[in-house]
Amino acid sequence: MSATRLSQGGRIDRSCELAFQWDGKGLSGYDGDTLASALLANNEWVVARSFKYHRPRGVMSAGVEEGGALVTLGSGAHRDANVRATTQPLFSGLEAFGQNAWPNVRTDLGEVNSLFGRFFAAGFYYKTFMGVPPLEWGRGTWLWMQYEKVIRRAAGMGRASREPDPDHYEHANAFCDVLVVGGGPAGLAAAQVAAEAGLDVMLVEQDSKLGGDTLNHPAAADADRLAAISALETLGCRVLTHTTAFGLYDGGVAGLLERVTDHQSIPSVHQPRQRFWTVRAKHTVLASGALERGMAFGNNDRPGVMTVNAARAYMQRYGVRVGDKLVLSTNNDSVYAAASEFAKSGAEVCVLDARARVEPAVTEFAEASGVRVEFNTAPYTAHGRSPVSGLTTARADRDGWALGDRMECDALLVSGGWSPVVNLLSHRQVKSVWDASLACFLPADTDEPLSLAGSAAGVWNTEDCVRSGEAAGARAAQALGRSAPTVSAPAPGGWATPIKAVYEVRVPGKSEKCFVDPQHDVSTEDVRLAHREGYVSVEHMKRYTTLGMATDQGKVGNIIGLALMAEALGREIPEVGTTTFRPPYTPVALGALRGRHVGAHFRPLRVTPLHQWNLDHGATMTMAGLWHRPWYFARAGEGISEAYVREATTVRESVGLVDVTSLGKIAIQGPDATELLNRVYTNPFAKLAIGKARYGIMLRDDGLVMDDGTTWRLGEHDYFMTTTTAHAAKVMVFLEELLQTRWTDLKVHLTSVSEQWAGVAVAGPCSREVLEEALADPSVVSNEALPFMGVVETRFKGDIPVRIARISFSGERAFEAYVPSDYAPSMMDLLWPAAEARGGCLYGLEALGALRIEKGHVTGAELDGRVTIDDAGLGKMASKNKHFIGSALAKRPELEREGRAQLVGIFPVDKSKRFNAGSLLTDGTVGDGHGEGWITGVTHSPALGHWIGLGFIKGGASAWHGKRAVATDPVRAEDVDVEIVSPHMYDPNGERMHG
């Protein structure tokens, strides 16, 4: 009683033996095997344990619908759970493990659960662990919370690796005229006809080979398949195998998952493991086939029970006959060819046909091969553990079933009918139509450029499927304006004797465990229980019983579940309706969704033209938004604190250079440029002289501050605006929106020139000398030629064009110099020796922050979208004589209210103490709530010799004079008493910037 690897036949390469590991045991198979066929050939019948009851499970199908043989592949970081053994190609060195079992799937202690199976019905957890008196009443969930962890551990499938995924994935886009989903006879024919009409055709097939169900036919009948494949090659049709069309979306978009290296023993290092395709097709042909379903009878989940067509696939494709004594149970004609093939191969074969009679032509051939046929018969229950060793039959008895005889068998093969794969059509919200004569849902018509072909359209015979494919290909071609011979599509069906709808074999007065959805251990009784408890909607029944959930998404179980629900409700299946299939058709790895956008490429990274120069000169970098920016330039023995304090001190004492390229820069050009600026800035810009810069504040429409920056007037109609690093894109988009929607009459062009200009700030008392040494004409930066807020366009030595403005963020005499980006390193090679000779330094973001906090200059940390121009202490910059963006709504009472939080400086009372950015400011009486204010930035001030901060507090500095204030940081540090001071903590009159 065992499966046999036949000595010949099949599409495997017996000369290429592949060694693999199953649960630590060394086994072998052949090239061309799936893991499932290799396990069967090795008589490994129990390959999994079921979700709730830990019942032994084996291979139930030969495809994506598999609900039994779910295994874990690989180990460590490569561990991949819930892989269907039926679709996993075997490769040398493959490592597979059973899952949801301890110590292993053959002897699983968890099977004790099945003893309590009667308690584990639908809704078991909620009924049992919620609101259990006297511990809790009503809808209490406390108990549930205690049990949940244990229950979750006991039930389940494979475990995902907790290590980072070591594999690579990628996205890809493709376009085509016709996308054909499915490489069976219908798909091949459709692709060929469309390609012959001159269309660009893509064909995708989830299997490793093209041919669909014909791969399960005797290999001798392969000529048509090979000819069709060869024709597609000649026509230049793009064919992707190992690729699943998992979803259909708007506008002809299909999502595909290509498993590029999952079948390779040693994956190519240059190929991604999987590729996530977005295909845009003008027309889509769904030739996605049909799935054979089983029937619900006792122990129908036992290893050794599988679909007839699966067993046929194992024999004809993989050379594995699953038993010597086979019982086939059917309610339709489709099994007889397979029965005949089994018999011819030497097996003892008995067909139990649920129907009273069939057309003689259907059985003749099989009976001639030695197949015994019994009518009016179906399996009542399977016997034996793993694999099945026999069954008790049921005999048709009026409208139901009566107990029959006991039979022996070593595999029980079932065909309860076929379900067209209409899942992708369902993704387009097209409801399928129930066809009672074929006992299946058929695709409904749709207005979209979508055709169905072959058994996906309910066409059962191979020859008809080819014709159906040709018709679909021709329709696609004609719809796209090509000429193609019109082919009439065959009608659905094709069996000589009608199918008899059998979903469950139940004998009155008897009860067996009959599974509807083996993957989630949902039984026929669960469905009936759901009905008894008031679930009448199929959508609710699905969620209550979990029927049709998990990785197989009810591909074969759904129909049986619907039929049972319809029976319980006393209605027909179409009245009960069906649940909606949603993407993905089969599971998609999260890694494939993320593609290459992971690790260093999680976000696009932005570097300045001085990036390498900064690194070469000792910069430690940090991220500021997407930008890499120098954080500090540590010298020997320095950490960040020593480095930034030294850098900030050096700037105040001599000179420092800092890369400010990341500031946003916008060219504002046109006759109405001045008008635009005057409308968006709060302060007047109408009379800014050419060669001058002005600091400006921009509000949002709602009157809150959006951004600040300086704008330089380079010509009559030519401005250069700088924005903060953080708000560069936002400002650009906002201004463009204003021009394109509100002020379409203004002749202004905006161009982001952030990438065109590399900037450096030269700051400190010696800044002018450093610039003079680098400039071709040093006189242009004298105090007279370039006073505070002056702008000059000139050249560095080496003929490098530069625009310089005398502006200061540090509070020192300072200049910002911008050169075309490619010249940035050359500029620094001029400036740095001059600065170094004066004891100067390079400085980074940390020192930049220290200097600006000392001065009370705001950045994005302060301008956080809650702050008015008055709150920021910049109210004087709001013109009373003009309208500007935000000027109306800035006058809302709430924004003009007395006592709003104002920008302030913060000192510790005990100068040896420090406090943190993000702390709340309170009056010391209450330690929670929102406090009286908040701290936005802190630094150790080199100039003042202690920690200082910037922040906002109700009423501002004057309201807190002489009052106790506390910086409270409940999650990180102790409370610190602070003194609220003016935000201008260093050189409040700005004397150092001038001169």
Next chain:
Amino acid sequence: MAELATRRSALDGHVPADHIGEPGAVGVNLAVTREVQLWQVAAWPDTVDAVAKAVGSVTGAQAPGPRLAISGPNAVALRVEPLKWWILNAEPPTVASEQGAVVDLSHARTQVTLSGPAAADCLMRHLPLDLREESFPVGSVASTAFHHVGVTLWRNDAGIAVFLPRGFALSLWQLLLETAAQFGARAQID
């Protein structure tokens, strides 16, 4: 530093000399243009014809319509937006501000040209654009997003030129090299 300063591309020092990825044939060539000269010339809605004429006077050919590029005897012009052209490798025309606006973007974009049998496939691993020869023939121009970054494409006789914003160029270049490895690739800068 009396001699003229030289330009340094965003990708200088990041162009591997050896064959990249899959051994054997070269599926993708990636060529970085070291010194791009690129001017943007913009018109006002009522001066498009006049500015087109000015653009044409520089290139020596008709100014291209939307989504197109025309190579003249003197220079190339790309129509990158309804009101905007890019002029490559030539000085821009003089355009008065009443007519339009001219701005230098020579240092703002890094030009990478992909050629070889897998060039379009390589780019379509990232760009949701139909770059098949028949859909995007020589002379086509498009704007799209590459890993969230706006880029401009232009197919010419040498291949598909991609203009990357300079600050993002290194990051996107690394993605391109990693992607091109599956096809077998070579890179160069000149």
